[in-house]
Amino acid sequence: MKNRFIPLLGIFSIFSFTACNNAVQDEMAVAETTPEKAIFEGQPLSMEYEDEITKLISQMTLEEKAGMLHGTSMFATSGVPRLGIPELTMADGPLGIREEISRDSWAPAGWTNDFATYLPAGAGLSATWNPQLAYTFGNVIGAEARDRNKDVLLAPAFNIIRTPLGGRTYEYFSEDPFLNTQITVPYIVGVQENDVAACIKHYAVNNQETNRGTVDVQMDERTLREIYLPAFEAAITDAHAYSVMGAYNRFRGDYLNENEYMLQNVLRDQWGFKGIVISDWAAIHSTVKALKAGADVEMGTPRPFNEFYFADPLIAAVKAGELSEEEVDKHVRRVLRLMYNIKSIDSTGRAKGARNTEQHLKDAYDIASESIVLLKNDKKMLPLDLEGISSIAVIGDNATKKNALGGFGAGVKTKLEVTPLEGLQNRLPESIQINHAQGYLERYSKTDKAKYGDITLNGPVTIDELDPQLLEEAVNAAKNSDVAIIFAGSNRDYETEASDRANLDLPFGQEELINKVMEANPNTIVVMIAGAPFDIENVDQRASTLVWSWFNGSEGGNALADVLLGKVNPSGKLPWTMPKNLEDSPAHATKSFPGGDVATYDEGILVGYKWFDTKNIEPLYPFGYGLSYTDFELSNAKVDKTEAYANAETIRVSVDVENTGKLDGKEVVQLYVSKEDSEVERAAQELKGFIKALVPAGGSKTVTIEIPVKDLAYYSNENSDWVVEPGTYTLRIGNSSRNISEEVIVNIK
Known part of the structure; x- marks a missing residue:
């Protein structure tokens, strides 16, 4: 089987064309x-x-x-x-077209017309x-x-x-x-x-x-x-x-x-x-x-x-x-x-292109606004109800940090990068006072290099002691405000090409800062801005409200403000597993990262959530996880056939998605497949389909996901080919890898 993937129909390769027209066209109207x-x-x-x-x-x-x-x-x-x-x-171009550099060195060329739209980083796009x-x-x-x-x-x-x-x-x-x-x-x-x-x-x-x-x-x-x-x-x-x-x-x-x-x-x-x-x-x-x-x-x-x-x-x-x-x-x-x-030799009819347009900024905003993940909202502090609020503390270096040109590798020289502070300033009414405090300093050792075990990673080593004056300013801002929002996490100088991190610790003393601010004001919202998992278990245990955002492009601050204020109902889902401990992750549990001259991928096919689910290890937040300001229920899962053959057949799975809350929202319906009695090692479950459905408040929608039977195959080392194993498969439907609400059974002959 040369190509295990069918051409992409509609929005996903697994969706029927009918499902696309009826269930998805309006979902993505934004x-x-x-x-x-x-x-x-x-x-x-x-x-x-x-x-x-x-x-x-x-x-x-x-x-x-x-x-x-x-x-x-x-x-x-x-x-x-x-x-x-x-x-x-x-x-x-991972974040936008790189500024022009000199022809024979890495020095900037010094052009004045090489600005570009700063787009959300890949982790945000996938979220x-x-x-x-x-x-x-x-x-x-x-x-x-x-x-x-x-x-x-x-x-x-x-x-x-x-x-x-x-x-x-x-x-x-x-x-x-x-x-x-x-x-x-x-x-x-x-x-x-x-x-x-x-x-x-x-x-x-x-x-x-x-x-x-x-x-x-x-x-x-x-x-x-x-x-x-x-x-x-x-x-x-x-x-x-x-x-x-x-x-x-x-x-x-x-x-x-x-x-x-x-x-x-x-x-x-x-x-x-x-x-x-x-x-x-x-x-x-x-x-x-x-x-x-x-x-x-x-x-x-x-x-x-x-x-x-x-x-x-x-x-x-x-x-x-x-x-x-x-x-x-x-x-x-x-x-x-x-x-x-690409018509570079004969340029007749070649596309002209466009840059720094209002439409491109809107596109960047749309991506950023759908990427933001609501991790926790126990006290229902979000979306922020501004009635009765006269002041908001905005705390953290990430409230004003710009990431377009950060880190080693390809940055973007952009005309616009809205920070979280600027986003709130743009969106909040003038009657609400913003009490801004930096809270912590982004500082690195000038002499040390990060190490993981005995392997030098050459990454930056952070200085994690808080500046007493900045801490005092942050605590006072929190005490003297109705609500505090801490913008914490990472940045593109710390997460960067050419070096891996030595650990999952929050850098720059932020955990202590978050604790002090929450003591000063229980009405504290923690917003993490980062591209990769961090150890936030202690923060998660103390915070009632937790949001995850990304290096989110030119309009990132406006998109984040709109989520916090409820103009946008969050619909992002984690594209990776957030572990409680680094040692829980498969490459580290097997002690096969980073290796030396040789790196053996000892976890095999059990990468990410497949490892956590198969080994029954509880993550801090699972793959595919993300909350909404409304509530969804999945029910009435059906398949169009309970038996199928392994040649060219397709299984169609439908499920009802009901919005039981008071706000319109988007839910990602995820379909995982498992086979317990397999003759080969398999993950406990594997993602094989998903659909993002917009459902109005109080409404419901039936969505359909298609799975070609050939996509149930495993790769046989012995046969050097894909093999669809006969037997019983369980199709598990939920809104994260750890929240499965519906199951259907299919027998493959």
């Missing part, structure tokens, strides 16, 4: 950028230009060919002007559980890349979140391969509709920043196929991504950019990829081996451009007979094929 078409399936690379490409290649010198296969500036390869071939230009918004995200960032004359967007990044310590968890999507796929595919489709190639990354099993340039990842084939490759496969076979970024690490001994099994056998032979493989920066380690294995373009920075492996050494290898010029031509052809498809 996102006004909904495309008219209902199918998220990308346009394959056209092969119609091959004769023209052959003619161009025949006229090129070896030196010109090599110039097209390696960086000749920081983010571009050479063109061949005499033949009308332009440079191939690239841009980082919407809304593929329609993933399409919107991709369409916005693709249009902005095109407006900046970029050909390749170095995004999306969607490696599986294997450890809560991961430095790029804020940027990645999920711990679950199914949710990962449902966000990834529409994102890519949205990007490439703008005549910009998406470069999916980081292929593959690049799940830690520690030793990322050298670590050799070892896992069995079933784990690879079931957990770490599904989103990449769907990105190629359904979204038709035009380019792939080869990761830094090794896999089964070979670097990913010279790994013939991954680049040729899987990517090209099995999935039919016809685009280009671009190395991560300085991730090529050879000339002949890497080129023959399937890498096409070498990018990087540590040495002069002409010394890259695909530069002068490539020319020398051809002249020495170590590499045929026909091999070089094959890779040049792939680059030219991509360029023709």
